[in-house]
Structure formats: C-alpha cells, structure tokens
Amino acid sequence: MNPLPIRMVVAAALIDRDGRVLLAERPAGKHLAGTWEFPGGKVETGETPEAALIRELREELGIETEASCLAPATFASHAYEHFHLVLMLYVCRKWQGTPHGHDGQRLRWERVNDLFSIDMPPADRPLIGTLAALI
Numbered sequence: 001m002n003p004l005p006i007r008m009v010v011a012a013a014l015i016d017r018d019g020r021v022l023l024a025e026r027p028a029g030k031h032l033a034g035t036w037e038f039p040g041g042k043v044e045t046g047e048t049p050e051a052a053l054i055r056e057l058r059e060e061l062g063i064e065t066e067a068s069c070l071a072p073a074t075f076a077s078h079a080y081e082h083f084h085l086v087l088m089l090y091v092c093r094k095w096q097g098t099p100h101g102h103d104g105q106r107l108r109w110e111r112v113n114d115l116f117s118i119d120m121p122p123a124d125r126p127l128i129g130t131l132a133a134l135i
C-alpha cells in the first residue's frame with residue numbers, strides 16, 4: 001500500500017502564437033519555491049479537472065478559457081517526500097485576457113526546447129519531451 005497521500009493537480013501549457021509556453025515562478029515559502037511551473041493547482045473534491053484548471057487560470061493569471069480549449073497532453077506520477085503527485089497537463093492555445101501573476105508571481109514565455117535547461121519541479125522534467133513533440 002502506498003503510504004503517501006495522493007494529490008491531484010492540473011496544469012496548463014499555454015501556447016502563444018509564436019509557439020512559446022508560459023511558465024510561472026512558485027512563490028517564496030511554498031513547496032518547490034523558485035522553480036518554474038506550468039500554471040495550475042489542486043483539483044478540489046467534486047471538481048472536474050477541466051473546471052479546476054479553468055478556475056486556477058482565472059485565479060492565478062486572470063485569464064478565461066473553456067473546456068473545449070483544453071486538450072489533454074500528458075501526465076506525471078511522481079513521489080515527493082510528503083505526498084504522491086498526479087499532475088495532469090493540458091495544452092491550451094485559446095484564452096481571453098493577458099496573463100498576469102495575480103499573486104505577484106513572475107511569468108516568462110519560453111520555447112519548449114528551452115524548458116530542458118530551466119529549473120522546473122522534478123515532476124515536470126519527464127513531460128517536456130512529450131510536450132515538445134505535441135506543439
């Protein structure tokens with residue numbers, strides 16, 4: 001039996017017209033602070049992954065999107081010290097508004113092939129190759 005609690009997280013690879021991907025810096029004081037992640041967050045009880053991601057993108061970045069604009073891309077299953085993460089990554093190319101870090105988090109747009117050399121959470125590293133093949 002796996003001793004770790006499972007944490008279900010959704011995240012988006014937002015792709016702009018130039019094919020770049022948006023990354024957000026994890027704030028100081030949080031788990032994995034200072035690493036660059038795909039925007040997203042925890043799925044709440046009773047919430048669908050798509051509804052959770054739409055909510056997180058609104059809360060974190062101030063953008064609006066809809067389920068039909070979220071394409072399931074790949075996922076990670078990764079044991080951190082205190083929980084086991086299941087991270088569902090979607091590709092999103094269509095949204096309304098301009099992303100801003102609503103909690104003051106820094107944002108950056110990067111070419112997918114450059115993600116390999118960026119300090120991302122350990123769970124994310126295996127996702128980059130699949131993402132690169134998709135976009």
Ligand SMILES: Nc1nc2c([nH]c(=O)n2[C@H]2C[C@H](O)[C@@H](COP(=O)(O)OP(=O)(O)OP(=O)(O)O)O2)c(=O)[nH]1
Binds near residue numbers: 011030036040041042
């Ligand atoms: N959003 C996001 N989270 C990721 C990625 N990779 C990765 O390991 N994570 C982890 C970091 C966190 O432990 C968890 C995301 O949950 P969260 O962002 O809501 O958690 P948090 O640490 O802000 O905690 P809380 O304050 O909301 O309780 O997933 C990623 O690419 N995007």
